[in-house]
Amino acid sequence: xxxxxxxTRIARLARIDVPEAELPVxxxxxxxxxxxxxxxRAVDTAGVEPMSHPQDLTQRLRDDEATxxxxxxxxxxxxxxxxxxxxxxxxxxx
Amino acid sequence: MxxxxxxxxxxARHGAALNAFITVDPEKTLxxxxxxxERIARGEAQPLTGIxxxxxxxxxxxxxxxxxxxxxxxxWIAPYDAHVIESFDRAGAVLLGKANMDEFAMGSSNENxxxxxxxxxxxxxxxxxxxxxxxxxxxxxxxxxxxxxTDTGGSIRQPASFTGxxxxxxxxxxxxxxxxxxxxxxxDQGGVLAASAHDCAMLLSVMAGFxxxxxxxxxxxxxxxxxxxxxxxxxxxxxxxxxxxxxDLAADVAQPILxxxxxxxxxxxxxxxxxxxNQHLSVPVYYVxxxxxxxxxxxxxxxxxxxxxxxxxxxxxxMYARTRAEGFGAEVKRRILIGTxxxxxxxxxxxxxxxxxxxRLIARDFSEAFKACDLIVGPAAPSVAYDLGSKATDxxxxxxxxxxxxxxxxxxxxxxxxxxxxxxxxxxxxxxxVGNYWDEARMLAAAxxxxxxxxxxxxxxxxxx
Numbered sequence: 357x358x359x360x361x362x363x364t365r366i367a368r369l370a371r372i373d374v375p376e377a378e379l380p381v382x383x384x385x386x387x388x389x390x391x392x393x394x395x396x397r398a399v400d401t402a403g404v405e406p407m408s409h410p411q412d413l414t415q416r417l418r419d420d421e422a423t424x425x426x427x428x429x430x431x432x433x434x435x436x437x438x439x440x441x442x443x444x445x446x447x448x449x450x
Numbered sequence: 451m452x453x454x455x456x457x458x459x460x461x462a463r464h465g466a467a468l469n470a471f472i473t474v475d476p477e478k479t480l481x482x483x484x485x486x487x488e489r490i491a492r493g494e495a496q497p498l499t500g501i502x503x504x505x506x507x508x509x510x511x512x513x514x515x516x517x518x519x520x521x522x523x524x525x526w527i528a529p530y531d532a533h534v535i536e537s538f539d540r541a542g543a544v545l546l547g548k549a550n551m552d553e554f555a556m557g558s559s560n561e562n563x564x565x566x567x568x569x570x571x572x573x574x575x576x577x578x579x580x581x582x583x584x585x586x587x588x589x590x591x592x593x594x595x596x597x598x599x600t601d602t603g604g605s606i607r608q609p610a611s612f613t614g615x616x617x618x619x620x621x622x623x624x625x626x627x628x629x630x631x632x633x634x635x636x637x638d639q640g641g642v643l644a645a646s647a648h649d650c651a652m653l654l655s656v657m658a659g660f661x662x663x664x665x666x667x668x669x670x671x672x673x674x675x676x677x678x679x680x681x682x683x684x685x686x687x688x689x690x691x692x693x694x695x696x697x698d699l700a701a702d703v704a705q706p707i708l709x710x711x712x713x714x715x716x717x718x719x720x721x722x723x724x725x726x727x728n729q730h731l732s733v734p735v736y737y738v739x740x741x742x743x744x745x746x747x748x749x750x751x752x753x754x755x756x757x758x759x760x761x762x763x764x765x766x767x768x769m770y771a772r773t774r775a776e777g778f779g780a781e782v783k784r785r786i787l788i789g790t791x792x793x794x795x796x797x798x799x800x801x802x803x804x805x806x807x808x809x810r811l812i813a814r815d816f817s818e819a820f821k822a823c824d825l826i827v828g829p830a831a832p833s834v835a836y837d838l839g840s841k842a843t844d845x846x847x848x849x850x851x852x853x854x855x856x857x858x859x860x861x862x863x864x865x866x867x868x869x870x871x872x873x874x875x876x877x878x879x880x881x882x883x884v885g886n887y888w889d890e891a892r893m894l895a896a897a898x899x900x901x902x903x904x905x906x907x908x909x910x911x912x913x914x915x
Contacts, residue, residue, distance in 0.1 A: 363787070370745060370790040371752065372783055373771035382784070388846050389737060389788050396734040396808055397800055406806030407813060408636055409666065410622040410862020411887070416665055430529045436759035443754050446766045 357387045454483035454544050457502045461547065461593050464914065468569045470578075470587040472507050473515045473548040482544040489542055497652060499542030504594035506585050507548040508555060509640070510629040511535045518631050519551040519563040519581075522777030523757045532629020533661045534598055534640050541656045546594050550584030553779045554748065555602055555633040557581050558848050559841065560609070562781045567838055570613055571911040572877055576835040579609030582643065586613040589643045591914040596644035596653055600630060602637045603736055604830070604855025607867040610643055611830035611880025614869040616897065616907055617643045618650045621887050622862035623668035626661030634743035635666065637736075637859045646907050647868065647897035651675035654890060670888065678891025683899040684718030686892070689823030693729040694854070700833045706871025706879040707829050710900065713870075714827070717899050724819040724826065728812045732857040735812065737849055738792050738805035739860070744782075745789025751777060784845060813861040816884075825896055826884040829854050830867040834877035854882055864890050868897045869906040878909075 358366075363383045367374045374382060428441055437444035458476050465471050479502065486500035505511060508518045510528035512535075517523045531539065538545075552562040560568040560583025568583040570576040571591035578587040582599030586609035589597050599606040601619035610617025619641040630640050642653040655676065660669040688711065695704060715721060753759035753773030760772035778786070792801035819826060832851055841848045858865040864887070867880035881900075885893040901907050 358791070366787050366791050366794070368771075369794065370786050371749075371767070371770040371774055372778070372786065373768075373775035374783075382787075385784055385845060386787060386791075388844065389784065389849075390791075392846050392849060393734045393738055393788075393792075393801070396731050396738070397804060399731065399804075399808060401804060401807035401811070404807040404810055406803050407810035408806060410636070410813065410860075411668060413623070413666065413668065416662075418662065427529065432755075433529065434526045434756045436753055436757070445754055446763065446769055448766050 357390065358383055451480060451483040451487055453500055454479050454502050454546070457546055457594060464591055464593060467574070468571055468587050468591060469566050470550055470568055470584040470591070470593060471504070471547045472517055472519065472550050472565050472584070475514070475547070478513070479544055479546055486542050486544055496542050498538065498656060500544060501595060502544045502546035503538055504546045504549045504585060504588045504597035505535065506551050506582050506597065506599050508551065508600060508631040509534050509598060510631070511545060511548070514545070514548060516548065516631070517565070519553040519565060520777065520779065520782070521564045521758060522751050524564060526757050530629060533626035533663065534630065534657055537656050549582070549588055549597055552581035552583065553782050554631070554744070555581040555600055555605060555638070556744065556781050556785055558604065558608055558852060560584065561838065561842070562779055564779060569838070570835050570877070571914050572614065573835070573875060575837050576877060577612065577838055579612035579835060581605040582609050585643050586610055586615055586617070589615045589645060590911060592910060596642060596649055598640060599643050600638055600640050601859065602634050603740060603859050604852050606641045606643060607830045607855050607865055607880070607882055608852070610867040611882070612835035612878060614878030614906070614909060615643050615645060616647055616650055616866065616868050617641065618654060618866045618890070619858070619864060620654060620658060620890055621864045623666055624864070624890070625657045626664040626667045628661055628663040632747040634740040635747060636743060637740055647679065647866070647894050647901055651679045651894045673891045675891050675894055679894040679898045681892070681895040682718070683714055683896045686719045686825060686896060687823040688714060688719050688721050689724035689819050689826040690721060691724050691726045691729065691819070691826060691828060693726050694828040698832050699829060700873065702873035703829050703831070703833060703879050706873065707881055710870035710881045711827060713904060714896065714900060717903055719896070722823050724822055726815045726819060726857070728808065728815050729857060731808050732812055732860060733849055733853055735805045735808045736852070736856045736860060737788070738801050739809065741785040741789035742793050742802050743789070745786045745793065748782070748786055781845065809860045812857055816857070816861045816863060820886045824892060828882055830880040830882035834873040834875065834879060858884055863887060864893060866893050866897055868900060869909070871906060
């Protein structure tokens, strides 16, 4: 079962801020879900291939040709902060 | 235009009480309706010209807010049309409004929407089901003749069952997911809710078909659903899984289901018992795979390119973490965190890969069963619609209710729910039908035959006639 530290680690991986006061309840709920899920871990699946596509399709490829039109301004209209066609974010590199 | 106006009027009168819609834009709708009238006047009418359709709010529609029921996208206007929206547009249909839904399609009661819960038109104290709750409520209350939905773990079939409408989820890969905001990419499929199997057949014909922009879409000719629908049910073998009728199934649901099966036998179908030995693993397997895929799909919501961004942050990481904490509701966060965990280093094999192997076993169970039958039938849900707020404290309780619908998504099969009676408190009961891969026409045939011999699907909730 997950400890509060582990929940904090997972939240960091997921880039979701969880206030410390909310950690215990969240941990309880996540552990409840993992309890549900645990049933499936013990089943013997030796020799069974994982299934990711219901029809086991493999990735279809297409010719390496540009097909998308330039709709940058339209697509960026819904962005929080844009400048000169660039998405603006807090400074990353010192 | 009269048709569009009539439905817009009904929405104006009843919409607030049900909260079935997130966005309604009469001006835009009537403009589309006007153009439809022009096509009709020019003799260019198709079967759906001028027909108003409500769309679940995770289908991107150019110029319309597309919120996915979330604060994260509460003000985001889609810059392009989803395949489904384009398809209906090409068929001359009119966009009636964007239907309310559980946030990012995660939920079974439509109580997880940032825009408030949807009420069941049959009983305002009850949930309509989810995640396509708004779509189902709109059709049930006749606020829309039909609505699109999506079904990842039952999100079309279960609300159809709870609200007494007909819902259809196609075979995985039948309907392009281009422009359909992703929850779990190997499980999601767009489908339809309407008042009858006949209507579903017409609408599926519009939505189905190959689209190169969805790399999981299958290039396979579309069947003539309206023709196949008339084949009737005589001689059809109905499989009843022995795992279905247990103590967990409420008696007030079992009774109409068994009654419906008798009705189908009277129409010429035969019944055979089938075995789905891995049925009990479906819910645990799903709640590994779906959250895992969701954690990946929802990682794009980081406040950079679209949607909500936190107002207050010291650096990039804080911007991500606060944006996502503010933008997502509790259920979405839980699933992202579970998904992150089961995909993380040290746990991936034991959880995710194991679940994917079990998924193959679950799919094989169905393939085996379909050697002995043509359709599998049973309940869509273990109970009628429950009261709003009654399952709020424990997420797992709600997950367990998905036991009849989830296996179908894991296997990628097509499924329908059709109204077959009423249970406790006068709340509707749905009969689930599951077809083999690509066998939508046969499912529609059985549903249509049932609906020609019965009238459950014609009942409307009191107050909405």
